Amino acid sequence: MKVPFSWLKEYVDIDCSVQKLEEKLFSCGFEVEESIYVGKNIDKIVSCKILSIDKHPNADKLSVTKVDAGEFGIKQIITSAKNIFEGAIVPVALDGATLANGERIFNGELRGVPSEGMFCSGEELGINDDWYPGASVNGILILNEDYPLGVEVKKLLEIEDVVFDINVTANRSDCQSILGIAREVAAALNKPFKMPDLDFDVDKNISTKDTVSVNVLDQDLCQRYISWLVKDIKIEQSPLWLKRRLFSMGIRSINNIVDITNYVLMEIGQPMHAFDLNDICGNSLIIRRANNGEKIITLDDKEFSLINDNLVICDANKPVALAGVMGGLNSEIKQTTSNVLFESATFARDNVRKTSKALGQRSDSSARFEKGVDLYSVEVGIKRALNLICRLNCGKIACNGYDICAHEIQNKVINTTVEKVNGVLGIDVPEDVIKDILTRLNFEVELNDGNLSLTVPLYREDMEDYPDIAEEIIREYGYDNIVPTLLKTGAVTNGGLTNEQQKEAQIKEVLVGYGFNEIITYSFVSEKEYDQFGFDKTAKEHEFIKLINPLGEDLAVMRTTLLPSIVRAVAYNLKRKNFNGRLFELAKVYNPVDKELTKFPVERQKLSIAVFGDKEDFFTIKGYVDGMLNAFCSGLEIRYVRSNVSCMHPTRSADVYVDGVNIGYFGQLHPSVSQKLDIDKPVYCCEIDYSVLKELFQDKLTVSAISKFPPVERDLAILVDENVCWQDIVDAVNLSGGEFLSKVKLFDIYRGDQVEKGKKSVAFNLIFVSSEKTLVVEEVEGFISSILKCLREKLGAELR
Template sequence: MNIPISWLKEYVDIDASMKDFVEDMTMSGSKVETVESLGAEIKNIVVGKILKIEKHPDADKLVITQIDIGNSTIQIVTGANNIKEGDYIPVALDGAVVSGGKVIKKSKLRGVESCGMLCSIEELGYDTHDYPEAPENGIYIFPEPQELGKDACEILQIKEDVVEFEITSNRPDCFSVLGLAREAAATYNKALKYPEISLKEEGEGNISEMVSVEIKNPELCPRYIARVVKNVKICPSPQWMRHKLTASGIRPINNIVDITNYVMLEMGQPMHAFDIENIDEGKIIVRNAYEGEKITTLDGIERNLDSSMLVISDPNKAVAIAGVMGGQNSKVTGESGAILFESANFNGTNIRVTAKKLGLRTDASAKYEKGLDPNQSIESINRCVQLVEELGYGEVVKDVVDCYPNKREVSYVEFSPEGINKLLGTDISKEAMAEMLQRLDIKVEGNKAVIPTFRPDLEREADIAEEIARLYGYNKIDTTIEKGRKTVGKRNHKQIVEDKTASAMAALGFSEIMTYSFESPKAFEKLNIPADSPLRTAAKISNPLGEDFSIMRTTTLNGLLTSLSNNFSKRNEEALLFELGKVYLPKSVPMTELPSEKEILSIGFYDMKAKKDFFYMKAVIEELFAYLNIHEEREYVPEENIAYMHPYRTARIFSGEDEIGYIGEIHPEVCKNYNISQKAYICIIEMEYLIKLSSAKKEYKSLPKYPSVTRDISMLVEDGVSVREIEKAIKEKGGKILEKLSLFDVYKGNQIVEGFKSVSYSLEFRDDEKTLTDEEVSQQMKKILKNLEMKINIQLRDK
């Protein structure tokens, strides 16, 4: 932001040199990028008075003038035709430098000596926008008599030191002259001379009968204020105002536009003026644009709007794009008799997006997009109409229309001098800290700092510490060796289980793979996932590299099978792979929050020699559970309804009531889709359960003191009876003395009735307190056999 130093000095007394000022402001947090001295090259230009004009004897278009410059009279030959005797004009003396670095020398023109040059405003580096009283082509003539011989640049305010500050986006309060004046006052511990705002309000009428305001989207427009000025006069603004605007990089237009720009620079609040005659029913409506709505802006371009953009409208039409630019249909002209001034607050993000969509970034939108304080709007509009009133450009109607649905209040942050000193390595008293904060309009109340609404960047005590550090002076803080508490770095339980899982799988002969979390929607077709499956509800990527990477995966199976397919295509006899990866499951579509992330252990293999099958995969899982020290019993329940799994060779894995995953053979059609002409087996387990069930605690038991007793059972059961059902029935009546049961034979053949199978178990009994008798074991066996007959309808086989 460019600030004329003379303007800054109106609000705070700065007596430091420019070099010191630049360094001090930078060290206190307001970084200075550059300092530009406007008009620095222009030298030796004084005020002169034309005493006499004579025709040049040898040139029709030249005249000879006698110029009084105060201490002497000089002769200058000129071709200007807009001068007359008695005019006060700027005179470049012998050796003077004008705009562009041109040096003026004493010379002869057609034989007549000329000791300088009469200057136009262009030769002083400006144009008629900056000095509208200057002629388009001709010598500049002072409107009023001036002191002869005085520096003309000083009178015209041509020379100015302009400081360019680099303001970070989290400091919207500094995007104004007053904001930087507050920083300068705090830096030098000087008083801030805030402009005194008072109004006569002599305009006739009742504002409530002239204007009404309705905000239809308070989230995008927290506040809207309107004031009315009557009997408006449109003319050039005063020279001092034009000078400040020009030095700040804004071109003067007319008095009303210049005043709104002046207040925007001074207070940081963008302003806008409407011709009230063009506002139907005098009603301002702040609303979202209609889809496809159009408006012609002040630059004469028709803009196409969409419903995400905010507009200012009357009951019949949009009259401005909120926070960006006004419309042609409501602009102030020389015919305007009454003006409605707007001072509003808009959502910064929405303004930034709107400006980007329209390709229309203005001074106003650049301010709004930083996030302005709605509480500054009222002072800004009063300052605006005060200038209109003081300069005689109109009469202000009494009162304002202020629509402010949700007022922004001050916030409170913890304030602990001890904690701040510890953080900074300083020893500053609480009183000194409070005094420094007071300079920034931050009050201290007990152990709380009261944060003004224009400082949204101050959210925690560390922010308060930074404010104190920059005012105290970073160069005053002693360099200290960093102190800290010694800690022992270690992995948490989750990381330990993940590492142990990977180690176990590697020890079991599996290779770890890592596949992309981004996938193609086509993967659902390859996996034969039904159209109504929740797995098809995936988070879409807004800027994908292509369709193949356009969604976040909801299953890891596509990556696993693709890797198996790659190995199969390279004729590897077998591939045993595993992956620890995440899936992303949206909570709702369209998404209003981030999807839930689940970590999945995916295991898969194929074996061209057909030596590894479902039971091999099950053994791998059991080994993994044993390695992770998981003792909870598991159940493998047959499952027929997983679309991409074989309907008769798949089981879900349960631990208690929790389903922790599934295991089985891939459906042949899915294998075909992945060009795997071999049976493939997979197991999917949610890591959440492995982490929850795994225990680092190991229990040791002493060797048994008493011998065990073993009994075998061979039984005929129907083919549909699972081993799980048999074992459950045995354990129900095994009692405390049943130590172990082992399946050692499953047989079907000519000796077995069709539809049945022979299943044989070895049961081991032991009592930790005594030696078991045959009678005690036989009684327990009778209970087990009776339960098996009742629940499963077994038939005992003779050995």
């Protein structure tokens, strides 16, 4: 919200500095985001009288002039300006001057003749015709001939001002106006607030009600509608003071009637509209929902086809305005307009927003309505508009008007206690202070024995209950008065993380210990990624939840797997010459329960891992995965089975089973997937369904006593077919090894000259130990022969 300091001062006597005012506003909830110092740059531009104009000896297009700069003496100025004349008073930038845009002017020489400054245009002073007549001409600004000489022009033209850009919170729509801010300033500074003049003279012979009919058919969208007739309008330029006000808010002056509606919007915060009555068919206004397909051309000459959700103002035949958004071209104020029907109304803010958004048509009015206009302002707005008509003496005001209100307008009354209010704050604000603050904020306060009866000002539709009152008090009393306490009346609670939450942190620490960097990537991805990864269209991974309004195709679907994201992170690092890395992410994936999305989707946690670089291979990632699983699933059987996940290398990937439950897969990324992502090095990755895995976590750890009897070790080397895998051997050994077998450890696999083709030699170490006795050699030999027997029978293995 932009608020010029000069305008603010009209309603409050402000005797403090700009900085002090900023601080005051800040502490009561109105942060000044920026203070724009208008005309601050302008310096040493003074009023001068042109004494003589002569031809430049060396240039046809230049003139040599002499000017009287008052106390600065007589100056010679070289100019190319054409609109100057002897005797004219003009602004001259003297040596060392600064223009509005910050540009500096110094003495110089033009074509061999010295020049002691520069004549200025309106633009160079940062103004246009609305500020000073003639300021928009393409040439030098000609000033009033009565102006004294040698005086700073910005003083003469009253250019200097400060415009505050104030951040108004969404609950304070009443402060979306100069008036609203002024009320706050008056309260904060404890100064009286001067209400703008709302009086106007009427013409007894003119009656709105006898001239036109106004009907609100859809009161749910139009809570209050005031319509007032003004006849015999003289369409003309607005007076300078009005133009300047609008200029300071960045609004172009059009004519007196349009300017008045804009002025009221800025000052009161009430959007206004003016219809040319001659264009209103049947002298009738109807406020209703549009018919589907109904058309309107708005003031800016754009045509819209409407639907039933849009509210329109219609005459007997057709829409003449898009309610709250913009008037129709068919009834706009023109040079020929003589009778005007003013509209001051409040329209449902969500309806205005929807219409404005759906049609892509925005205006200052719609922006204002979207924030919410209170019912009280509707009345203030029309009165102020009529007051200005009176002041500008540009029309005859009807003696009555329509005021159609959905319900009676009444001040809200809040009954509460000082105790309740102070209870919210936690401090004891004295009763007299409470009374004073609320009175300054225009509440009517009755305080009896700690009971507060508060009549709320009409414009404060945000006030509902004692917490609102508490906020009003503390923002004026000052938050610095809040004394920190630590839940002195609260119960003691036993906080902390649940076991599950702790486990999450621990599993991350294990990975960090293995040298992994945790990453966080976006939950939404591109659908295309899933084709790159070769996930079947019918696969579960392809059942996406899609966003209705994504930021782009790349962020359009909620991911169902973390793998593409982490592989993309690998590709990102390889491109930046980070050739080695270990990454993981623990995050959610999202799966719909039903296609129509009528139920909450399922969110599951997944853990993705990726490693890449010279030192990594299938077995390093297996080591990390296995190590992690062993740490958290102690005692459970962990098995690895060749995987057929489509994005993985068909012979270098494995599914992981913990206690018989498939918890995920890992291995080398399929080379054709790598290729599609421009990755020319092997990437090893893993995805674990953490939601499944965490159910398998083992908390109980039973420690077995270390046997005091010596272990017996045996090494075996066996010859088996190439297709026999290590797990088969381990299973056979465990099956036949007897109760004292405590460990089976692989130490060599050999293929080559010494071994028949199609076979391999597998060497492993066996450890036997008993907790009750020293094992004798004969016993161990017995175990070994039963192991060998089993290996032979099950796998056709031979001892080497």
